[in-house]
Amino acid sequence: MPPKTAVTRAMVEEAAFDIVRAAGADALSVRAIAEKIGCSTQPVYTACGSIATVREAVGARCKIVAETFMRTGRGGEPPFLQIGIGALRFAHEEPHLFRLAGEFMRARLLDPPPEAVLAAMRADPALCQLDDAHLRRIHALMWIFAQGLAGLVGPGAAEGALVDAIAYLRMAGRAVVAWELNPANNTS
Known part of the structure; x- marks a missing residue:
């Protein structure tokens, strides 16, 4: 035996x-x-x-993997965009873990962004002049947008979907930041 x-x-x-x-x-x-x-x-x-x-x-290990992806976006990009790119890469490369991570990330949508995310936003030259209310709004809008894009880059996605999603994320980010920087839109 x-x-x-x-x-x-x-x-x-x-x-x-x-x-x-x-x-x-x-x-x-x-x-x-x-x-x-x-x-x-x-x-x-x-x-x-x-x-x-x-x-x-x-779940705890999945959270660590998710955070690792978010910290390793793409060099040369603004820090907050790197987090978004990391989220898209996570959805593309680890779709099952991304879905599991989505369960704990969705529950926090209305919470203030994690301190590491706020720090990345404050380090971004385009965002550093905004107060926390603006940063929270940008974070929430970009999180929602990134989640939608993440659904398009998972299994069965077309070739080049990740590259396209990153380009769309970049464009949406510029539009949201421009909106928040415009004093006429100041609703905080």
């Missing part, structure tokens, strides 16, 4: 993340994790307690 392999929490979380990355959050189950590891379901439960705990761990 072959020796039993001890199933660890790290093994379960790694398998779960791989499943979600490849097939989406709906594919995640204790049975799928057990099959991926090569064990029965009991060691999975023993290592992690419940599928809810595993989902939390996958």
Whole structure:
């Protein structure tokens, strides 16, 4: 009889993340994790307690991946645009993780932008003169626009869709910033 392999929490979380990355959050189950590891379901439960705990761990790791994409947009672009480009790349390269990340990102739409995003906006020469109310509005509008574009660059997207989406993001950003910079539009 072959020796039993001890199933660890790290093994379960790694398998779960791989499943979600490849097939989406709906594919995640204790049975799928057990099959991926090569064990029965009991060691999975023993290592992690419940599928809810595993989902939390996958969500936390997904958030880290999302933040990594957002921080690594494209050099030479203004900092806030780099975040948007990173979001589009994330949607294009990791569509299942992007959908999962969308669940926690949508819940925060009406919240102020994260401090790292505000810092990127304040570092942008076109935005640094605006107050926080203007920055929040720009962030919300560009987030909504980027989410729409992200839906167009995922699986099945036409060749060049990501390049086109980045160009549209850049154009929309210029229009939104121009609107906010125009004193006649000052509604804050």
